[in-house]
Amino acid sequence: MRPVPDFECDLVVRGGTVVTAGSSAECDLGISDGRISQVGGFLRGRREIDASGALVLPGGLDMHVHLSSPQTPEPGVPAWVDDFRSGSRAAIAGGVTTIGNMTFPREGQSLRQALAHDLSAAKDTAATDYVLHSVMISPSPEALAELPLLVSEGHTSLKLFMTSEEFEAHAADMITAIRIAGQHGMLTLIHCEDGALVRSAGEHLLASGRGSLADWADSRPELSERAAVERAVAICEVTGSPIYIVHLSSRSALQSARRGQLRGLPVFVETRPLYLYLTSGALREPQGGKYIGSPPLREPADLAAMWSGLADGSIHTLGSDHAPWSLRDKIDDSLDVTTARQGVADLETIMPMLFSAGVRTGRISLQRFISLTSTNAARLFGLYPRKGTIAIGSDADLVVLDPQLRRTIDGSSMQSNADYSVYDGREVYGWPRFTVSRGEVVLADGQVVAEPGRGQWLRRNPTAAP
Numbered sequence: 001m002r003p004v005p006d007f008e009c010d011l012v013v014r015g016g017t018v019v020t021a022g023s024s025a026e027c028d029l030g031i032s033d034g035r036i037s038q039v040g041g042f043l044r045g046r047r048e049i050d051a052s053g054a055l056v057l058p059g060g061l062d063m064h065v066h067l068s069s070p071q072t073p074e075p076g077v078p079a080w081v082d083d084f085r086s087g088s089r090a091a092i093a094g095g096v097t098t099i100g101n102m103t104f105p106r107e108g109q110s111l112r113q114a115l116a117h118d119l120s121a122a123k124d125t126a127a128t129d130y131v132l133h134s135v136m137i138s139p140s141p142e143a144l145a146e147l148p149l150l151v152s153e154g155h156t157s158l159k160l161f162m163t164s165e166e167f168e169a170h171a172a173d174m175i176t177a178i179r180i181a182g183q184h185g186m187l188t189l190i191h192c193e194d195g196a197l198v199r200s201a202g203e204h205l206l207a208s209g210r211g212s213l214a215d216w217a218d219s220r221p222e223l224s225e226r227a228a229v230e231r232a233v234a235i236c237e238v239t240g241s242p243i244y245i246v247h248l249s250s251r252s253a254l255q256s257a258r259r260g261q262l263r264g265l266p267v268f269v270e271t272r273p274l275y276l277y278l279t280s281g282a283l284r285e286p287q288g289g290k291y292i293g294s295p296p297l298r299e300p301a302d303l304a305a306m307w308s309g310l311a312d313g314s315i316h317t318l319g320s321d322h323a324p325w326s327l328r329d330k331i332d333d334s335l336d337v338t339t340a341r342q343g344v345a346d347l348e349t350i351m352p353m354l355f356s357a358g359v360r361t362g363r364i365s366l367q368r369f370i371s372l373t374s375t376n377a378a379r380l381f382g383l384y385p386r387k388g389t390i391a392i393g394s395d396a397d398l399v400v401l402d403p404q405l406r407r408t409i410d411g412s413s414m415q416s417n418a419d420y421s422v423y424d425g426r427e428v429y430g431w432p433r434f435t436v437s438r439g440e441v442v443l444a445d446g447q448v449v450a451e452p453g454r455g456q457w458l459r460r461n462p463t464a465a466p
């Protein structure tokens, strides 16, 4: 006789292979009150979804997206085309259930005012859960004094740009910011390209008549990234504060980060899908401006190094840096290497592309895929085990990924407001059949069914206090 369950779950995910960063088993999952309530055994649910033949994985965490503008929008001035509404739909369509947005202070705003602005923008529009990273442009005494307050209010990550003139002008104060952040259990995200080297390269190219968008790669030499990573690792060592290098792109910069890791320093590395699938030759194609992001596309040896870093664990996470423009604004030929519009759409493609080109080909294991797309980010950003795994008591954030489901990428028909994808025309295997967020089915048979505003901001505890 079959045992009779004493209660009915809200939702049962039936017949899939449940995989986490540490285990894999064919079993059913029970979900109640938004959380995983049972793994395996006999389950009955008020609603069931059929996961047979599919993989049931922890929902993705993409900790690097841009769904709010750094400036107050002005009519007629091109800007990023996604917001929390469209961006979170793209996330859901691609199996991502938690996003980390870069929140820039606009003119005259303090860090806390900027966060309050984005919290209110996301409140009624975001369909996935989210955290906000506080971007510090200027390390003024007021801004430094805000950092402990941010932590007490549940914001435990800070973002700095080594590319900015402000960084160069106030480098010692920026180091102080990183020190304070570490002391209070904040993780500092750093864009590592040396601003002076980048500006000098761009001006030199313009002066010699080679400053068009096709020259983008030359305007941001790999040396400027390596120099910045060396400096960031030194800052990590001097302050003892953990650092998270965003969108690392080159082999030599990865070697610099690895040397720090081997000395036991808390140096964490993110790379970005762009550097796994494209190389600098693409920038010279007609409309090559559509591939522009910074750092730029690199060489085949760098691409291979990124894959090795994903496989050997020296790269911890994949972040989309989703920051899309319309194609017309992107390839506008009045732009040059100093005014180019940086960023591409990648939220909907980040997980399927990595599955297709990584897991399916054997470049990375399925376990590593889960670490890179979910578990490591949850741990680093203070969200584990609420997010980033499938375990009793964890939020029921899941992606039911069908490894056989094949699609040809067509950015014009995807959820992002971008009208193209840098991967248009590529065949990709492994798309979500269902996405589940806190027990709610938000993608059903490939259709986004989430209500705007259902996403929740996630308060975080300090994570890295020494």
Ligand SMILES: [Zn+2]
Pocket: 064, 066, 102, 321, 323
């Ligand atoms: Zn970014």
